[in-house]
Amino acid sequence: MTVQDHLRQAHQNEELAQKLANQPLEAYGWAITVMFYSLLHFVDAYLLERHQIIPRGHTAIWDRRRGQRIPGRNDYIKQYLPQIYEAYKIFYYASRRARYEGAYLTLDSVRYYQNLKNNEFASAREFFRRLGW
Amino acid sequence: MKGLEKIKDALRSLKKIDGVESCFLEEETEDIIHIYTITRIVKYDLDKRIFQEYAELEKRFPHVSFEFLITSQPPSPIAEVVF
Numbered sequence: 001m002t003v004q005d006h007l008r009q010a011h012q013n014e015e016l017a018q019k020l021a022n023q024p025l026e027a028y029g030w031a032i033t034v035m036f037y038s039l040l041h042f043v044d045a046y047l048l049e050r051h052q053i054i055p056r057g058h059t060a061i062w063d064r065r066r067g068q069r070i071p072g073r074n075d076y077i078k079q080y081l082p083q084i085y086e087a088y089k090i091f092y093y094a095s096r097r098a099r100y101e102g103a104y105l106t107l108d109s110v111r112y113y114q115n116l117k118n119n120e121f122a123s124a125r126e127f128f129r130r131l132g133w
Numbered sequence: 134m135k136g137l138e139k140i141k142d143a144l145r146s147l148k149k150i151d152g153v154e155s156c157f158l159e160e161e162t163e164d165i166i167h168i169y170t171i172t173r174i175v176k177y178d179l180d181k182r183i184f185q186e187y188a189e190l191e192k193r194f195p196h197v198s199f200e201f202l203i204t205s206q207p208p209s210p211i212a213e214v215v216f
């Protein structure tokens with residue numbers, strides 16, 4: 001994917017997340033997951049444009065053949081995007097819990113979703129907005 | 134105390150957080166470590182508190198690549214019990 005492809009995907013996901021959270025769907029788990037993937041594509045656009053990096057996965061892996069650690073996206077964010085690292089980490093975990101554990105199926109989940117949206121997503125999004133994205 | 138023991142020791146601070154039931158650690162290599170904190174309830178404030186502890190851990194062990202999770206399900210059987 002090019003930088004522009006990542007940005008298009010990020011914006012599309014951002015819009016979709018709103019629709020998922022609103023009535024009639026109120027699918028907060030999916031809204032959280034899609035917000036996570038919006039951030040992921042902003043991150044990938046940034047890493048590609050600024051550092052020519054294409055992450056191979058979320059987390060570091062050990063390359064047995066070469067005997068070295070291959071950093072994951074989470075490691076690159078820690079190194080190159082410390083401003084959004086804490087926010088991203090919470091989304092990474094929350095989207096996993098949404099997908100594999102059905103953690104946000106109750107009506108009470110709206111509060112969790114709103115907190116994530118208004119705090120973590122808003123702060124990370126603001127960082128990318130300042131780049132004109 | 135070896136590196137992994139120091140990490141386990143630091144993780145025990147999670148015990149004092151109301152809502153945290155247990156903690157597991159899985160060592161992929163000595164500098165790639167997965168941390169699983171088990172909670173049965175899903176609350177934003179609880180998760181934020183756990184992530185504060187995770188952030189402290191990362192500051193103390195900057196050379197380690199952590200994967201931090203909070204989950205209601207115990208991880209794979211090869212993960213070690215921290216508490």
